[in-house]
Amino acid sequence: MRVAVIGVGQIPAETCKRDVFSDQSALISKAALADAALDIGQINNVVAGEYDLVTGRTAEHMYTIPSAGGYLKDEIRINDDGLFALAQAYMGIMAGEFETTLVLSTGISSEGPQELITNMRLAPFYHRQLGLHEKLANGMQALQYRERYGVTMKQSAKVAVKNRKNAVRNGYAHLQQEVTEEEVMKSEFDCWPLRVLERAPWSDGGCAVVLASESFARRVCLHPVWITGLGWSNETYYLEDKDLTHLTATKHAAQRAYKMAGINNAVKDIDVAEIYDVTTYHELMAYEALGFCKEGEAGHLIDEGFTQMNGDLPVNPSGGVLSSNPLSASGLSRFVECVLQLREQAQDHQIKNACTGLAHCITGYGAQRSCVAIVRR
Amino acid sequence: MATKDNKDEYIIVEQTWNVPFRHYAGEITSRYLKEFRDNKKIMGRRCPKCKRVLIPARKNCERCFTETDEWIEVNDEGKLVTFSINCIKYVGMPDPPYIMGLIRLDGADTDILHYIKGIDLSDVDKAGRELKIGTRMKAVWKEVRVGNVTDIDYFMPTV
Numbered sequence: 315m316r317v318a319v320i321g322v323g324q325i326p327a328e329t330c331k332r333d334v335f336s337d338q339s340a341l342i343s344k345a346a347l348a349d350a351a352l353d354i355g356q357i358n359n360v361v362a363g364e365y366d367l368v369t370g371r372t373a374e375h376m377y378t379i380p381s382a383g384g385y386l387k388d389e390i391r392i393n394d395d396g397l398f399a400l401a402q403a404y405m406g407i408m409a410g411e412f413e414t415t416l417v418l419s420t421g422i423s424s425e426g427p428q429e430l431i432t433n434m435r436l437a438p439f440y441h442r443q444l445g446l447h448e449k450l451a452n453g454m455q456a457l458q459y460r461e462r463y464g465v466t467m468k469q470s471a472k473v474a475v476k477n478r479k480n481a482v483r484n485g486y487a488h489l490q491q492e493v494t495e496e497e498v499m500k501s502e503f504d505c506w507p508l509r510v511l512e513r514a515p516w517s518d519g520g521c522a523v524v525l526a527s528e529s530f531a532r533r534v535c536l537h538p539v540w541i542t543g544l545g546w547s548n549e550t551y552y553l554e555d556k557d558l559t560h561l562t563a564t565k566h567a568a569q570r571a572y573k574m575a576g577i578n579n580a581v582k583d584i585d586v587a588e589i590y591d592v593t594t595y596h597e598l599m600a601y602e603a604l605g606f607c608k609e610g611e612a613g614h615l616i617d618e619g620f621t622q623m624n625g626d627l628p629v630n631p632s633g634g635v636l637s638s639n640p641l642s643a644s645g646l647s648r649f650v651e652c653v654l655q656l657r658e659q660a661q662d663h664q665i666k667n668a669c670t671g672l673a674h675c676i677t678g679y680g681a682q683r684s685c686v687a688i689v690r691r
Numbered sequence: 692m693a694t695k696d697n698k699d700e701y702i703i704v705e706q707t708w709n710v711p712f713r714h715y716a717g718e719i720t721s722r723y724l725k726e727f728r729d730n731k732k733i734m735g736r737r738c739p740k741c742k743r744v745l746i747p748a749r750k751n752c753e754r755c756f757t758e759t760d761e762w763i764e765v766n767d768e769g770k771l772v773t774f775s776i777n778c779i780k781y782v783g784m785p786d787p788p789y790i791m792g793l794i795r796l797d798g799a800d801t802d803i804l805h806y807i808k809g810i811d812l813s814d815v816d817k818a819g820r821e822l823k824i825g826t827r828m829k830a831v832w833k834e835v836r837v838g839n840v841t842d843i844d845y846f847m848p849t850v
Contacts, residue, residue, distance in 0.1 A: 332698045370706065427782035438714045439724070440747055440840045444804060445777070445785040453775025454793060461773075461824050506776035506788075506819045550753050554746065554793060554802040558773060 317407045318531030318538035319689065320414075321350025321524030322650045327488035327517040327638035330424040335369050336377040338520055339420045343382035346416065346522035352534065357524070358412040360384035362391040362419065363399030364642045367434060369425045378420045382522070388412070395419070396521070396646030397675040397685040401544050403525050413530045417523040419647075421640025423516035428641065436679075437551070449513065451679045453505030455558040456595035460507065462559045463610035465598060467507075471498035472616045473594035474511050474636055480623060481633025483662035488517040488638040498594075512594045519640030521650045539656045542670075543577065543688030545570025553680045561596070561603035563684035564676060568604045575688040577670075580605040581627055584688075585668040586655045588648035590675045591634040600674055601629075604686070623665065631655065631663045645675025649687055656691040721838075722762070723748035728838035733830070735799050737761040743800035747840075767830035768849060769796035774807060774822065776815050788812045794828045794846055805830075805840075809847030822848075 323345025331338055347354060360382060362375045371377065375391035392399045396419030403415040432448035459465065475495055481487035493511055501511040531538040547566035550556055568580075577583045587604070591597035598612035606627060607615050615621055621629035630636075632651040635644045652671030654660045673687045716724060719736060723746075726732045735744040736759035738752035744763045751758055774792035777784065790810060793802040807828065812818050827849040836842035 332701050370708070429781035430783035433784065438712070439716055439720055441804060443840055444791065444806065445789060446791055446804065447781065447784060450775045450777055450791050453777075454773045454791070457775060458773035458824070503776070503778040503815055506778055506815055508775070552747075552753075552801065554804055555753075 315408065316528045317404050317541045318526050318528060318535065319523060319541065319653050320526045320531050320535040320538055321346045321352065322521065322653045323347070323349050324486050324521035324647065324650055325519055326486045327519035327640050329488070329518065331422065331518040335374070335420055335422040335425070336381040338422060338518070339378035339382040339418060342420060342520045342522045343416060343418060346524050347383070350524040350534070352414070352524065354383040356414055357383060357387065357416050358414050359388035359406065360416045360418055361399045361403040361406070362389070363394055363396030363417070363646060364391060364420055366393055367426075367431045368428070368641050369422050374420070378418065382418045383416065394683065395675050395677050395685070396643050397649055397673060397687060398546060398645075398683070400523060400525070400646060400649060400687065401546055401685060404541055404544055407525055407527050413527045415525045417525060417646065419522065419643035420520040421643030422518045422520070423639065423641040424518050428516050441553075448679060449505045449508070451553060452513065452593050452596070453508045454553070455680055456593055457507050459559045459595055459599055463613065465595065465613045467499055468495060469598070469613040469616050470512055470594040471495040473591065473597045474498045476616070476622055477591060477630045477634040477636045480631050480663055481637030484632050484637075485661070486519070486638070487633040488519070489515060489633075508593055514592050514635045514639040514644075517638050517640045519638060519647070520643045521647050523646065523650060523653070537657065537691065539653050540690050541687060542690045543571035543575025544686070545574065546683070546685040548683045551679070551682060556680060558680050559599075560609065561599045561676060561681045561684065563681060564600060564603035564674065564686065567684040567686040571686040571688050572605075577688065583670055584627060584672045585670050586631065586652060586665045587627060587629045587672040588632060588651045588674065589629050589634065590645055590648060591630060591636045592639075592676065594636065596676065596681065597629065597634070600676075604672065604674065623663070628665050631660065631665055645673070645677070645685065648675060649673035649689070652689050656689060717750070719748050719750045724838040724840070724842075727840070727842040728836040731767070731832045731836070733765050733767050733796060733803070735763050735765050737763050744798060745801050746796065746799050746803055763798065765799040766797035769794045769799070769828060771807070771822070771824055771826045771828050772802050773824060776812070776819055778815055788815050792828075792846065805843055806845040807847065808845040
């Protein structure tokens with residue numbers, strides 16, 4: 315028994331959709347259903363991955379799931395990125411409960427001040443009162459990592475240059491202008507040491523995935539992509555209580571996903587990776603946590619061009635989160651991009667002969683939570 | 692699908708949340724904050740299993756899934772672990788520039804998060820480069836304390 319991906323859909327990321335977010339959910343769902351060549355009657359259940367508060371509502375799925383085709387269907391929402399919802403959906407099919415599941419992530423960031431919203435997620439006794447928000451935590455993490463391993467500003471800039479260049483060839487990406495190393499290293503400071511071009515923007519967008527049991531997929535799909543590995547992990551909430559120089563949750567999630575997929579050598583066995591590059595430094599830290607190199611050596615990988623489009627292990631051919639950040643859908647988008655690569659439908663940003671893909675996501679303060687998915691064709 | 696032409700004419704409904712909550716701090720967090728208020732002391736809790744002294748004081752050590760069982764006073768001075776300087780004005784956040792840092796207090800095995808002041812921020816990049824990880828920091832307490840994390844006004848370099 316395996317779980318297949320038989321459809322993926324996304325809407326272009328942009329600054330502001332100027333639309334009711336639940337109507338965007340319908341567009342996203344229809345895109346995935348059209349790709350799967352299914353009608354909504356053939357979908358058993360919907361699993362959404364969407365954050366509270368991002369659009370000024372809580373329990374956003376009470377709007378998004380019905381409009382995405384979940385009317386009178388089994389549904390559940392994970393209050394996290396859609397990649398975690400995909401893991402939930404996978405289990406429902408493996409359990410034999412469902413044959414077909416729609417995984418939905420509507421990512422609308424434009425309706426409210428996201429820095430303040432990340433502050434409101436914090437514990438009221440301590441952190442919320444101290445002007446902390448996620449970008450500041452990312453700045454603290456980037457600085458500690460950079461200082462520990464001597465990662466240079468130039469190496470950080472190379473990550474931004476790579477991903478923004480890739481995004482120009484991806485019609486769904488939000489920021490579609492190339493940047494130079496000099497532009498990155500001279501851009502305005504956001505949360506020092508991070509500059510504006512070293513961290514993700516806020517975007518409106520979203521994506522959906524149709525999963526099916528192996529037997530269902532065989533009947534309707536000529537070339538399904540298979541989920542062969544999944545792992546997710548959660549470490550402490552307290553920024554004060556962890557070594558920020560490592561993506562520990564990612565390391566644990568990857569170990570589980572690799573074990574399940576039978577991956578012994580990540581660099582050899584993975585052909586394309588889509589990484590949650592919320593900052594340039596987080597992409598580098600992910601190289602280490604995912605086992606692409608030893609701890610502290612990610613700077614060399616980017617210097618060697620190892621993760622460029624034409625490198626040994628291309629990372630973020632889509633342009634990554636640095637180019638498009640539809641909050642809630644940014645992780646699931648990594649998965650959608652991997653599927654497109656494996657189906658050779660990534661158009662202008664296609665990698666040659668990609669058979670195995672890795673999708674990665676980190677969420678929360680100091681990358682508290684992480685999910686890693688492995689797909690094969 | 693809506694035509695792109697008339698998007699500028701769409702109505703925008705503006706709303707603000709203003710919801711008062713009352714959060715009970717419980718036994719351990721209450722004592723932690725009362726020590727701020729009454730004694731200007733930072734009291735951590737020791738985990739009997741891993742022996743770490745945890746701040747903010749908490750009832751449970753997540754790593755060991757064990758209840759902490761001992762109050763340990765830690766110094767209100769320590770070393771800067773990392774920091775970031777907020778340089779852009781964000782809605783609902785303090786006016787920039789401001790520094791937020793993690794400090795490892797002497798006697799503690801976890802850090803404390805707080806504002807860092809006493810640094811000239813007229814040139815943020817220069818300030819960031821000159822403020823080294825490992826710098827000794829001390830708490831500056833407010834005169835009027837109410838039993839809140841902000842009873843510590845900020846941390847600043849000891850020299």
